[in-house]
Amino acid sequence: MLSLAFQNVLTINGILLSIIGTAAGMVIGALPGLSAAMGIALLMPITYSMNSVSAFIVLCGVYVGAIYGGSITAILLRTPGTPASGATVLDGYEFTKNGEAGRALGISTVASSFGGLFSAVTLMFLAPVLAQFALSFTPIEKAALAFFGLSIVTSMLGKDPIKGSTAALAGMLLSLVGIDLINGKARFNLGLSALFGGFELVPAMVGLLAMSQVYLSIDTLHAEVKGQHKVKNVFPTWQDLKACAPAILLSSVIGTIIGIIPGTGGDIASYVSYNEAKRISKRKELFGTGIPEGVAAPEAANNAVTGGAMIPMMTLGIPGDAATAVMLGALMLHGLQAGTVFFKNNPEVSYSIFGSMFLANIIMVVLGLFCLRLFIKIVSVKKWILNPIIIVLCVIGAFCVNNTFIDVWVMLGFSVIGYAMEKCSVPVSPMVLALILGRMFEGQLRLGVIMNYGSFGAFFTRPISLAFIIIGVLSMAFGLLRPVFAKHQERKEGAER
Numbered sequence: 001m002l003s004l005a006f007q008n009v010l011t012i013n014g015i016l017l018s019i020i021g022t023a024a025g026m027v028i029g030a031l032p033g034l035s036a037a038m039g040i041a042l043l044m045p046i047t048y049s050m051n052s053v054s055a056f057i058v059l060c061g062v063y064v065g066a067i068y069g070g071s072i073t074a075i076l077l078r079t080p081g082t083p084a085s086g087a088t089v090l091d092g093y094e095f096t097k098n099g100e101a102g103r104a105l106g107i108s109t110v111a112s113s114f115g116g117l118f119s120a121v122t123l124m125f126l127a128p129v130l131a132q133f134a135l136s137f138t139p140i141e142k143a144a145l146a147f148f149g150l151s152i153v154t155s156m157l158g159k160d161p162i163k164g165s166t167a168a169l170a171g172m173l174l175s176l177v178g179i180d181l182i183n184g185k186a187r188f189n190l191g192l193s194a195l196f197g198g199f200e201l202v203p204a205m206v207g208l209l210a211m212s213q214v215y216l217s218i219d220t221l222h223a224e225v226k227g228q229h230k231v232k233n234v235f236p237t238w239q240d241l242k243a244c245a246p247a248i249l250l251s252s253v254i255g256t257i258i259g260i261i262p263g264t265g266g267d268i269a270s271y272v273s274y275n276e277a278k279r280i281s282k283r284k285e286l287f288g289t290g291i292p293e294g295v296a297a298p299e300a301a302n303n304a305v306t307g308g309a310m311i312p313m314m315t316l317g318i319p320g321d322a323a324t325a326v327m328l329g330a331l332m333l334h335g336l337q338a339g340t341v342f343f344k345n346n347p348e349v350s351y352s353i354f355g356s357m358f359l360a361n362i363i364m365v366v367l368g369l370f371c372l373r374l375f376i377k378i379v380s381v382k383k384w385i386l387n388p389i390i391i392v393l394c395v396i397g398a399f400c401v402n403n404t405f406i407d408v409w410v411m412l413g414f415s416v417i418g419y420a421m422e423k424c425s426v427p428v429s430p431m432v433l434a435l436i437l438g439r440m441f442e443g444q445l446r447l448g449v450i451m452n453y454g455s456f457g458a459f460f461t462r463p464i465s466l467a468f469i470i471i472g473v474l475s476m477a478f479g480l481l482r483p484v485f486a487k488h489q490e491r492k493e494g495a496e497r
Contacts, residue, residue, distance in 0.1 A: 008053045008348065009355035015363075018356060021058035022363045023371075025065025030073050031386070034213065035082050036066035037322040037432075041209045042390065044330045045202055045397030052334045053352045059330055060356035061363070063323055067266055067303050068112040068364050072372075075104045075295070084266025084302035087274040091287065091294025098290055102372075106236040107292050108299045109368030111248050115300035116361035118252035119259060119307025123314075124354040131315040131343040139447035140458050142339075144465035144472075146441035149318040150434065151472035163426040171431035174199060175438025182446050194406040201329040203398040203411035204435060208428050209326065211394045211411060212418030214387050234369055236292075244296035247277040255301035259308020259321070266302035266321065273301035307357055314342055314350060317440065322429045325436055 008014060021043075028039035039062045047055035070082030075092035088108065095104035137145070150168070177188045178198030189195035236244075251273035258269040277297035278287045287294050305321065312318045317339030319325035331338050336346055343350045398411035421428055452458045459465050 006355040006358075008352045009057060009359050013054070014057050014356075015359070017054055017057045018061045018359045018363055019367075021061025022065040022360050023061075023367060025062035025067075026069035026072075026364070026367065027065075028062070029066035029069025029082050029085075034066075035209075035322070036063055036084075037326050038209045038213060039063075039066045040323055040326040040330065041202075041205045042393055042397065044326065044333060045206065045400045046393070047330070048333060048400050052336060052346075052349045055330065055334060056349065056353050057356045057359075059327060060353060061360040063327065064116055064303070064306055064357065064360040064364055065367075066323075067306055068109070068116075068299070068368065070302075071108040071112065071295075071299055072105065075108060076101055082266070084270055084305070085298070086267055087270040087298035088295060090274065091290050094288070094290030095295070100233075100290070102233045103236070103240070103292075104290075104295050105372055106234040106369065107240055107244060107295045109234075109365055109372075110236055110241065111244060111251075111296035111300040112303040112368070113361050113365035114248050115252040115255055115302070115304035116306055116364065117358065118300075119256040119304040120354065120357040120361060121307075122256050123307040123310050123357060127311050127315050127350075127354075128343055130311065137464070139444045139451060140462055141464045141468070143441060143444035143448045144459060144468035145316055145318065146437050146444055148468040148472040148475070149316075149437045150441060151475040163424070164430050167421060167426050167428065168430035168434045171434025172438045174204075174431075175435050176442065181439065181443040182450075192406075194404065198439065199410055199414075199435070200402065200407050201435065202333050203407040204414045205326050205329055205432060206394050206397055207411040207414030207416075208418035208432060209322075210390065211415030212422060212428075214390050214394070215415070215419040216422055217383050217387055234372055240292045244292045246280065247273075247293040247297040248300045250276060250280065251297045251300035252304045255304025256308040258301070259305035260311050266305045269301040269305045270298035273297045303361070310353065310357065314338055314353065317342075319433065319436065322432060325429075325432050328436055 009018070024043065025036070025039055028034045028042075029036060040059055043062055044059065047058055050058070066082060067084055070080055070085035071088045071092065074080040074085040074088040076096055078089055078093040078096075080086045080089055092104045092108065095101055150172075175198065177195055179185070179196050180187055186196055251269075254273045254276060255266075255269040258272065259266075274287075274294065274297050277293050278284050281287065281293055283291070306323075309319070309321045309324045310327070313324040313328055315338075317328065317337075319328050328338055331342075336342070336349060394411060394415075395408055398407045399405065417431075418428055420426075421431070448459065449456060459469065
């Protein structure tokens with residue numbers, strides 16, 4: 001297993017590609033408003049001309065680097081570069097106010113790398129076992145699995161479940177465009193032969209996640225991020241590492257577990273780990289005032305999510321978070337099918353992803369400790385310089401998928417949809433997930449019904465499919481009721497004050 005994981009990664013070409021991907025991810029993650037999902041969507045089309053192994057070395061580096069990069073501006077500017085770094089602000093910025101920004105960044109770098117490596121090892125040993133189990137799935141189990149995957153959109157709905165549900169429904173409807181998978185007839189394609197295959201996922205995701213952010217950025221050109229800080233003493237001391245060790249280990253476990261649960265993500269993991277680190281600490285009263293554990297815990301957790309979220313994506317075809325949803329699109333771009341047959345049909349690529357995640361975390365700690373000052377300077381690039389570069393990359397990326405301008409128009413159309421959704425505070429993630437899983441759910445559901453002569457009974461009598469259905473229903477119930485519980489808690493806290 002180890003030889004398969006590293007034989008294509010630990011080469012001069014593989015190491016250089018990983019350095020490029022990780023460095024690009026760190027820059028993207030550190031720029032407020034950008035995210036790991038956007039970074040992968042932006043660079044994914046560029047990897048189309050590469051072989052599959054090289055492409056995923058780059059994309060895994062972007063994923064790992066972007067999650068870590070969010071901590072740079074969270075600590076320096078009190079502005080999380082990505083949502084996953086939200087909890088890092090609580091203690092990280094306190095270090096900066098006390099003139100110890102370098103100390104906080106060093107702790108963040110080491111904790112992030114350990115969390116990422118922990119989850120990469122878990123991915124390496126757990127994913128093949130889960131994939132072997134998934135090989136027994138029939139269309140009935142696959143349909144139930146897709147239902148479970150779609151049910152997790154309720155955890156992405158935000159404060160307004162109606163808006164989020166509408167986005168998911170719209171994504172489901174858009175996934176139906178193209179040739180019917182069962183009878184082979186065209187549907188909802190507006191008479192355009194270019195849409196017989198439906199909307200290409202890559203241009204759609206580039207538009208929703210990347211190009212739409214350019215429009216939002218143009219709206220706020222005047223609101224440039226300001227602030228430069230002198231960074232020194234980046235290497236953490238032995239005392240800091242010793243104090244942070246329990247929190248880092250606990251948070252790595254929590255982050256990996258949360259990452260495996262589809263629909264969660266780094267933001268949830270970071271806050272849960274921060275609270276748990278505070279709960280087990282002997283100096284709870286210092287959290288929020290600038291304490292090493294307060295930086296280490298959320299950073300170990302959100303980077304541990306990276307490997308955890310890859311597990312359901314690779315073995316079941318169900319993305320663990322928004323970034324792995326885009327990564328699933330990258331697999332499709334390279335003609336690879338995630339899920340039950342991924343390890344069986346593509347052992348070279350699947351095991352190279354393990355090695356890529358491991359290598360990216362090693363490179364991240366080296367770049368973070370030795371090149372941090374350079375990344376801080378890059379973060380200060382003005383929006384009026386950055387936006388045209390992103391636009392060009394989006395257009396080229398969309399065109400390169402099939403070398404046709406119809407994909408550019410698809411990208412621009414989805415970019416308008418994404419911009420409108422952002423302006424109306426409608427979450428984009430439910431639509432992305434529904435676009436990816438919609439056709440799978442419809443196709444496998446209809447095949448399962450045909451196999452059982454028009455009956456839905458088998459879905460409720462086969463243990464695995466029934467388990468997925470029950471978990472899916474519980475997931476939807478929890479996601480829909482969570483805002484109600486949150487409002488009740490806010491009213492309770494307000495009354496106590």
